[in-house]
Amino acid sequence: MNDPNSLAIRDGVSKRIVDLFPDKHARIADLGCGEGELLVRLKELGFDSLTGVGWKVQVPPQVSRVEEIDLSQAGWADRLGGATFDVLTATEVLEHLVNPYEFLTQARRLTKPGGRLILTFPNVHNLRSIIGYAVAGRFSGFFGPNWNTNHPLHDQHIFVPNHELVGYFLKLVGFEVVSIDYLLGRGKLFGTTALFDCRAV
Template identity: 30%
Template sequence: MGVIPNSLKFVKQHIKKRLDQESFHPELIGILTNPFYFARRGLSKNIERLSSEIQGKVLDVGCGTQPYRQFFSQCKYHGLELDTPENRSSKVADSFYDGKVLPFAENSFDSLIVNQVLEHIFEPDRFLDEAHRVLKPGGHLLLTVPFLWDEHEQPFDYARYSSFGIVYLLEKHQYSIIESHKSVCGIQAIVQIWNAYLYKVTFRNSRLWNLIVALLLMAPGNILGILLSWILPQNSDIYLDNIILAKAEQKTHLSHENAAET
């Protein structure tokens, strides 16, 4: 009598696990089920591509649920999150901090990961100085930040960065750019923003409902975006995210903001 219920439970768990995987690393199934297919696929593929540049002791600032940790199995990984009651219950972090001072000594890490975090930081100059402080000279910074995206996690949403703006900001804080890449360009970026709109206006606290809506409303958009990207000319001026690999230069001085505080 217990065989069928156990089998159904196994199937349900397998489906949930697969959908969770498709959430941040979408492949074929994600075309049908993931409202953020283009954005998440672009991030996943680019982070995986650059993961070999991240070595040694690694700090992932704003690690969330650590969806990309699998790409850094060669590293000694430490996830850090902002210390809030919500983050304490929903995030998967090794430690928490006040959002101002990184709780580590100077030159503590060989590499830093800052994924979709900088847009939420209201004092980016101070943050980048702090990141540089805990990063060893010559250490690598892997940073992603949106250029085109809706306002989210309100009121903790500060900025969007163009490819020129983020490079300027990093160089200002003693990082040299190894690679600057635009993720999800042209018609796919436009389709992704449309799907993000549909997701926001239809979202309910029901996984089944959201899946049905994705199948009915977002999947056609994903398919159309893929097809049109083969037909229409590319336009890299319209894109979702900046993907940056940078190197910390030798420390020479603090920015004037931090210097005034010491």
């Protein structure tokens, strides 16, 4: 993980969790955790109740994992056996899903009342995306040149995470948006990535 955006996401999300739980006592699940960079960072920071969830996942030693989970399918939360968490994270996941509403529904099932869901996804409201849409008819980073080169679906950005639509989905499933921040650039017009901090109600 050397690219600036990935580092900004890892550091921004881990800082948010430390701010929420300075005593490091939180049960955390990283949804779509991939190679486990965020879990590694959280473990380094002293969190010890960590779970990685996804199709194929890599996690640091002594971190539990739940694999072969298709995060777009109905009922995937059942695979976690009724577990609930203080914090769920999903970094750069939402834009890859064919059914983001179902994903958020299942995430709410896994979140304790008052617990947090921390989402990051490409900020399609920044100037680069707005110009890309005006010039090419698509948001920057969505349905791009790699779309027809036999990349698997999970490699594609297929859901355009408009902030109002994401906020509406979150409200429908039982989350309130506590804050929206932007990573790797200042504010909505220049930030590369949006970070939504949501509370389960």
